[in-house]
Amino acid sequence: MELNENISAVVTGGASGLGAATARLLASKGVKVALFDLQEEKGTAVAAEIGGTFCEVNVTDDASVDAGFAKAREAHGQERILVNCAGTGAAMKTASRSKEDGSIKHYPADAFNWLIQINLVGTFRCIAKSAAGMMTLDPLTEGGDRGAIVNTASVAAEDGQMGQVAYSASKAGVVGMTLPIARDLMSENIRINTILPGIFDTPLLMGAPQKVRDALAASVPFPKRLGQPEEYAHLALAMIENGYFNAEDVRLDGAIRMAPR
Template identity: 50%
Template sequence: MRLDGTIAAVVTGGASGLGEAAARHLAARGVRVALLDLDAGRGARVAGEIGGRFVRCDVADTDSVAGALAEAEAAHGPARIALACAGIAPAQRLVRRDRATGTPKPHDMALFERVVAVNLLGAVRLATAAAAAMAALEPLGEDRERGVIVLAGSIAAEDGQIGQAAYAASKGGVLGFTLPAARDLAEWGIRVVTVMPGVFRTPMVAGLPEEVQRSLAAQVPFPHRLGRPEEFARLVAEIVENPMLNGAALRLDGALRMPPR
């Protein structure tokens, strides 16, 4: 699919981090971009800077996703690109010690369910709703393509660390969803691809102490540094433009394999 002003895109988590980088990159190619996020202040600012549209959206709520997609379509027309970048990454061990008593406590299930609701179900909500709208569009080009869905996974799906049970499980769900989703949507000319980033210089990582950031960068075999959000964005653009990328989960990690901690 060619990236130009005839194409509209929606990006969840588009107000910051990898989602923001992808939104900026797509907009620079002429794509009409709607940023779907909870952070109204930052989302509106980024949208203004790229000539896009901000729509408040909670990916953990089905009605919110449906409403946001409808608002984005009213502003930019039907989206042929849907990018799911919204995510959270709280850490907690399956069993931890109570700070007051020192007795073992199980993982907070409400927290676990929240991570899955945002990271996995949020991606599925966007993919299914966006795909249903794409399926009604006229196909494009010789391949008769209708749309592309790109999901932000994580290498934690395969290399989950201590304290990442909820996060790794949610991203493992995204990984497992990718191929059957692509097969389900093949008859409609809609592709599904997941990108599994390693350690990138996102606001989450940038907020860590400098020595921690240096330690994380030192673990990456090559290039020997943290990933740059624009590198994620460039891969998203390549996925959209390359029709043979489908049903795949691509690691973007500099050959990093995360240790247990």
């Protein structure tokens, strides 16, 4: 897909981190970008910076997502690009024993479901609604794209650590649905790919002590540093621009393989 001012995009989780970096890179190519996020102040600032549109969206709510797409399409027209970066994390063991008194507790199903709803169902909700919209468009060229979708999973989809059962399940679900969605949409000229980031310097890590950040960076085989959001954005752009890139799940991780803990 050739990127220019006639193309519009929606980036979920676009107010910060991987989403903001991707939105900035798309805008630098002339693409009109709408940001879906719950962080109004940050999202409005990024939108103003790139000449885009901020839409306050909760990806777990159908009405909120519908309203976001309506606002984005009113501002920029039907999107041909969707990049899903909205997501969160939480840590809890499946079952554990207290070191203090030996009491046993288990991971509440409601808490497990909360993470699944955001990271997996929220991603699918945006994909389904965006793909339906893309199907109203003509392909850009004969045999070319109607649209392109990029999802965000995690290396935890393949080597989740202790306490990451819900997070790993949610991200493995994103990986698992990439191929069948590509097959569902193949006759409509819509491609979909997924990135599995390793340890990236995003807002999730910004609150960590420097000692922790340094230890995480040292655990990466090469280069021995945290990944930068701009590196994620460049891979997302390659997936969008390269018309033969479809149904792939690609690790972007400096060759790391996560240890059990």
